[in-house]
Amino acid sequence: MAPDCGPASLAPPTTSSICYVPVQPTTVSRWRALLGDVHFWIPVAVLLAGLLVLRWIA
Amino acid sequence: MDRIAELDPARLRRLQGVGTLSGFAAGAWLGAAEAPTKLVTLGIPPVVISFIMVLGVFLARWSLPALVRGTAAVRDDVRQAPHLVIWAALAGCLWAVANTLTIFAIKHIGLSIAFPLWNANSLLGILWGTLLFNELRDAGRARWLGVLGGAAAMFAGATLLAVASSARAPGGDSLRGVAAALTAGALWGTMYIPYRKAYLTGMHPLSFVAFFTIGELGMMTGLALSLSGGPGPLWGELAKSRAVLFWLLLAGFVWVVGDLFQQYAAKYVGISRGIPLSNTNQLWGLVWGIAVFGELGGGTAALYWRVIGGSLLMAAGAGAIALASAPSREHRRWQEAGARESARYGVDPAYVAAGMAGEDARGPRAATRRSTLDWLLVAGATALFVGFAAVARVPALLVEWRWAAALTLALLVFLVAGGVALWRATRFG
Numbered sequence: 001m002a003p004d005c006g007p008a009s010l011a012p013p014t015t016s017s018i019c020y021v022p023v024q025p026t027t028v029s030r031w032r033a034l035l036g037d038v039h040f041w042i043p044v045a046v047l048l049a050g051l052l053v054l055r056w057i058a
Numbered sequence: 059m060d061r062i063a064e065l066d067p068a069r070l071r072r073l074q075g076v077g078t079l080s081g082f083a084a085g086a087w088l089g090a091a092e093a094p095t096k097l098v099t100l101g102i103p104p105v106v107i108s109f110i111m112v113l114g115v116f117l118a119r120w121s122l123p124a125l126v127r128g129t130a131a132v133r134d135d136v137r138q139a140p141h142l143v144i145w146a147a148l149a150g151c152l153w154a155v156a157n158t159l160t161i162f163a164i165k166h167i168g169l170s171i172a173f174p175l176w177n178a179n180s181l182l183g184i185l186w187g188t189l190l191f192n193e194l195r196d197a198g199r200a201r202w203l204g205v206l207g208g209a210a211a212m213f214a215g216a217t218l219l220a221v222a223s224s225a226r227a228p229g230g231d232s233l234r235g236v237a238a239a240l241t242a243g244a245l246w247g248t249m250y251i252p253y254r255k256a257y258l259t260g261m262h263p264l265s266f267v268a269f270f271t272i273g274e275l276g277m278m279t280g281l282a283l284s285l286s287g288g289p290g291p292l293w294g295e296l297a298k299s300r301a302v303l304f305w306l307l308l309a310g311f312v313w314v315v316g317d318l319f320q321q322y323a324a325k326y327v328g329i330s331r332g333i334p335l336s337n338t339n340q341l342w343g344l345v346w347g348i349a350v351f352g353e354l355g356g357g358t359a360a361l362y363w364r365v366i367g368g369s370l371l372m373a374a375g376a377g378a379i380a381l382a383s384a385p386s387r388e389h390r391r392w393q394e395a396g397a398r399e400s401a402r403y404g405v406d407p408a409y410v411a412a413g414m415a416g417e418d419a420r421g422p423r424a425a426t427r428r429s430t431l432d433w434l435l436v437a438g439a440t441a442l443f444v445g446f447a448a449v450a451r452v453p454a455l456l457v458e459w460r461w462a463a464a465l466t467l468a469l470l471v472f473l474v475a476g477g478v479a480l481w482r483a484t485r486f487g
Contacts (some may be wrong), residue, residue: 045250
């Protein structure tokens with residue numbers, strides 16, 4: 001993502017107001033965003049694997 | 059198009075310093091919370107220990123946020139990023155399963171071998187931090203070396219500590235023990251994905267832990283019922299152990315303080331640095347074991363040299379990581395990851411920016427509102443602690459009280475230093 005330098009529109013009071021990271025909002029529902037987020041499935045998969053190992057050990 | 063403003067370098071350095079101090083404070087408090095595992099030697103079932111500690115954690119995690127910020131602030135956070143409730147509960151489930159696995163690991167291969175195995179979670183934390191959240195990107199070679207080299211040194215030191223006391227490992231199924239410890243490490247290393255997700259999105263640590271603990275207590279209750287054979291046997295074990303339940307609740311409380319510092323470390327220095335720093339809890343656990351409970355007593359000189367060598371390696375690794383703080387260009391990559399979360403879940407960029415800057419999205423002068431519900435939560439938790447204390451007895455353990463007092467003083471020093479630094483820099487934001 002290329003640096004975007006210019007006047008602040010959302011800069012909090014203590015920030016330097018030099019460069020900004022742009023945000024492109026989406027209109028997808030939060031549930032759909034969650035279920036479509038690959039990051040979400042990593043902990044879910046590890047949790048299921050952990051439960052399987054626990055079942056084997058216990 | 060909305061935008062998230064870059065942080066002033068001086069402000070960034072200050073937040074990094076606070077995050078690093080929080081990581082070390084987390085290590086001290088989380089290490090102290092391990093002391094009650096000694097109750098296993100009195101015949102208290104491991105599941106009872108884990109379950110009551112989690113209950114103490116639950117009480118602390120609802121009463122402390124109510125006291126510090128008020129539940130209205132928690133509701134404000136949920137309105138901004140409701141999806142994080144699910145992430146927090148998921149992290150709590152991961153914690154509960156990992157904690158239960160560690161009990162089996164200790165049973166089969168002993169604490170001294172199991173501990174460094176699950177502390178390998180810091181290596182996994184570096185992987186997830188780099189891969190998913192842009193940590194260490196554009197950090198430069200020296201900082202990569204500091205973090206990776208520091209984590210490797212800590213792992214080597216932890217292994218040396220394990221070897222030092224491996225002769226004392228109990229006879230058990232080593233394959234199951236090693237599998238349990240490594241799986242616990244994988245769960246704990248992965249648990250930091252939700253942590254980082256929350257803090258890149260601007261959520262307040264006190265709000266995150268309140269929902270984390272719902273997943274934690276729910277999963278732990280399920281596991282305790284399942285492993286104890288149902289509600290009747292579990293209740294019977296709890297009733298038999300009632301004289302020591304207060305100490306376990308207290309340990310849960312101590313653990314929460316450590317975990318809160320860990321949350322701030324994850325927020326301000328990221329998981330690739332925050333996890334190894336809080337993993338210094340192994341050193342503190344060792345000091346409690348040796349000095350307060352007289353573990354490793356009568357050992358050979360070689361044994362003590364291994365312990366000293368392992369401890370020094372861990373300390374050097376932690377020092378290297380502490381010095382490898384994130385520069386502005388790396389922090390910009392974190393902000394890109396935050397912008398991605400903001401866009402994906404439709405979270406206000408101003409809220410995300412304020413959270414990453416350690417500020418309150420409601421403004422610097424936002425008043426803390428405490429309702430009747432908040433005071434009821436604090437009073438209820440206090441009453442439960444007092445009730446359990448009334449029926450408690452001091453466990454029949456050999457304790458070196460002078461060392462216990464000295465280590466408690468060290469905990470208080472970390473609490474005051476960390477608390478004051480966090481308050482000054484972020485108002486616990």
